[in-house]
């Protein structure tokens with residue numbers, strides 16, 4: 008870390024006195040920690056601990072940690088993530104047998120829950136907390152203390168103006184105080200001081216603290232959401248129902264602190280399903296709209312209520328939300344065995360393979376006897392095509408609508424493998440212990456079926472009838488805690504951030520003292536946290552208003568008589584007279600070659616000031 | 628059917644608008660070039676003069692010092708760094724807290740006071756307004772043809788994006804900000820962006836898939852476009868800052884930059900001004916960018932059942948956000964001001980761009996609805 012050499016000196020190129028002056032005057036204008044140098048402690052364990060803590064909570068380390076978080080997030084977008092798409096991770100594993108184990112070691116398939124990523128953000132948030140606490144105290148202290156007294160030499164401040172008036176100093180200061188107070192500055196006049204100090208914009212600091220605290224709330228809410236989350240999906244055929252228990256889900260994932268008792272008690276029945284598709288244009292056949300009409304019940308003996316679930320409009324029950332994810336077709340089939348008895352009957356969901364809902368699926372018949380009455384099992388495998396067009400030359404569907412539905416099936420007999428005890432997908436056929444039916448000529452037996460059509464297996468082994476089509480919809484039920492907190496945290500963060508970035512914290516001082524000639528010299532200066540274009544403008548406006556109570560008096564000496572004609576000249580010169588607010592030319596500035604000639608008499612007490620670097624009592 | 632036909636012809640009209648806008652942007656481009664070329668005739672090495680002795684001849688009248696009647700005497704030798712911002716009545720002496728460098732004068736702009744150059748500059752701005760109107764009409768008709776907001780795919784996103792950038796630039800000009808200097812780099816990239824849009828990214832107008840049909844989309848994407856366009860202006864400011872800063876450093880060190888660098892950089896605002904311009908834009912946009920991400924999360928929560936799922940697009944929005952936060956922190960930490968912070972700002976914008984182009988093209992997350 009060689010970047011530790013920092014100068015918190017706001018005036019690196021200016022004179023040291025200047026720097027000193029503005030540092031004094033700008034003390035506590037923010038609660039940002041000073042960047043201390045990396046001086047390694049010589050103390051024992053306690054010293055080291057304290058040193059580590061101070062490093063951890065320094066802005067520099069916060070910066071590094073922030074940077075690491077963003078860097079650490081990158082691999083998660085390049086490498087497939089288990090939490091996003093487990094199937095892709097599997098594919099990747101199969102393709103890269105050298106890389107995959109390394110990635111596994113480094114937890115690169117689970118970046119966002121990996122040890123190293125967690126370490127970074129936990130450190131960041133410790134750092135954040137360690138930063139917020141002292142800053143909050145400091146801020147409270149600032150709110151209770153008074154704005155610092157005017158620095159000795161106000162003309163060293165970033166914005167400065169002065170004039171002479173015939174009003175008495177006390178009058179000017181009184182007027183200044185009520186003027187600034189009226190503008191919601193906090194004002195203060197120290198005992199016997201010839202100046203008024205004022206400060207405004209504390210909300211900036213408050214906003215900044217709110218922002219950082221909100222980030223912690225957000226993180227905690229997010230963490231709670233992850234730990235207690237549960238998500239499962241369920242495919243429901245039209246007319247069927249679902250009850251929210253773990254056993255009913257097709258697949259279910261949950262966070263480490265989730266238990267089955269946390270599931271909300273509810274259920275629903277899919278009454279009807281509507282899908283509409285683009286009928287023309289280049290995106291023809293892409294879905295326009297999905298809608299599931301359901302009735303649902305809630306609680307132990309809740310009454311059934313109708314509701315609808317649409318793509319962006321989930322159903323909310325308790326902490327659970329039910330989303331409509333996909334839909335498809337379930338051909339209704341009936342299978343007769345070799346004896347002519349019904350062995351299976353019902354809708355079988357087929358899963359979508361392409362955007363036009365060419366779907367694949369299997370029919371498993373466990374309770375089957377062959378023509379001679381021997382027990383066996385049957386499996387059918389194939390495709391359902393909602394819009395088949397023989398002229399197209401393909402068996403892929405031409406649109407997602409069931410305009411000309413057909414099924415293409417092939418059949419197997421043998422052991423379906425269901426008794427092996429291993430979990431098996433209902434959408435896949437394990438043919439390792441099965442034999443495919445063959446045509447007489449030895450080719451694999453396969454048939455195209457229209458609705459109402461029947462497929463006869465060879466040798467009287469049975470029939471399958473395509474009786475009709477039903478629709479199904481796939482739902483995801485997600486159960487999440489802490490969403491409300493996360494949202495509140497996010498919104499508070501934005502509000503705080505806006506306060507922190509849009510509000511300027513600044514100080515204004517007004518000094519009025521009797522000059523050697525008996526006139527009152529009024530000086531006003533402003534100091535902001537950074538060079539602000541608005542500050543000079545604001546100071547100008549304040550001065551303008553103050554001049555109502557302290558009107559400009561004609562200068563008694565001829566030395567400053569050129570100042571008026573001069574105003575016009577420099578006005579034209581400074582960036583085409585642009586008052587500028589925030590466009591870039593911050594402090595409209597011009598060379599000031601005439602400055603050395605500034606032949607004005609110094610105010611009393613100013614002469615010895617040249618080398619004084621720390622004016623007395625400026626800090627409260 | 629009739630409606631569909633009308634829509635298709637609207638889409639065609641939109642294309643004509645976009646092509647005409649491009650034609651006018653090309654003219655604008657040449658007008659800006661002419662402004663710079665003619666402007667190079669006047670040699671106003673103000674910065675050099677400022678840094679080497681303070682004796683600026685000619686138009687620079689002595690001033691400032693006298694405006695500090697009471698105490699200027701004591702401050703005498705320091706005060707060559709001061710300047711004045713002239714308000715209606717009270718004169719406020721300003722002095723940058725970053726010292727002499729902070730008080731360097733801004734350049735006079737591309738035309739550098741050259742009459743012909745200025746004329747071309749004005750022509751360029753007028754052409755830009757015309758091109759913007761055409762561009763706007765193109766985006767509007769496109770939007771009407773698809774009967775939704777014009778950002779369902781990368782073509783629409785790109786055209787809208789550059790339109791907003793130009794609109795922001797013109798807005799700054801209307802608000803009398805000193806930004807004319809961005810004109811040339813801006814129009815150059817707008818042309819690149821539109822060129823890319825009409826060739827590589829072009830997508831026929833179409834409807835949205837249901838997941839994109841939500842008012843959160845409207846908020847999220849429109850804000851993303853506006854933030855991106857403004858971040859882009861900030862980024863241009865940062866790049867120019869880096870050049871100008873090097874130039875000033877060289878002058879201070881007593882070096883002699885090449886004639887070309889002198890001619891071009893001399894006419895830009897001072898490094899301090901450019902830096903401030905970039906910082907203000909980035910800082911002002913950051914809360915909106917934060918809100919963009921939050922709106923996206925809310926939308927994702929409604930559409931996909933999780934508000935944050937580390938989808939590549941989400942990851943990169945997050946990265947962009949964090950890098951901008953880094954930049955803001957860097958600015959608040961003294962040791963990182965200046966060039967280092969500027970590099971962070973560039974990195975931040977690079978991540979923004981990558982999130983837009985890179986992620987859409989390279990990864991297929993749930994966000995990749997946006998057809999290339």
Ligand code: HEM
Pocket residue numbers: 037038039040063064065066069073131134135136137138139215219222504507508910949952955956958959
């Ligand atoms: C989650 C990570 C963090 C994010 C996203 C973040 C973001 C921000 C932002 C956007 C600002 C506004 C900058 C400005 O006012 O110009 C800021 C200011 C600040 N942050 Fe953080 N911050 C984070 C963590 C921290 C940590 C860990 C610390 C403690 C060391 C810290 C200390 C500060 C301080 C002191 C300021 C005020 C700077 C000033 O007053 O100018 N931040 N932060």
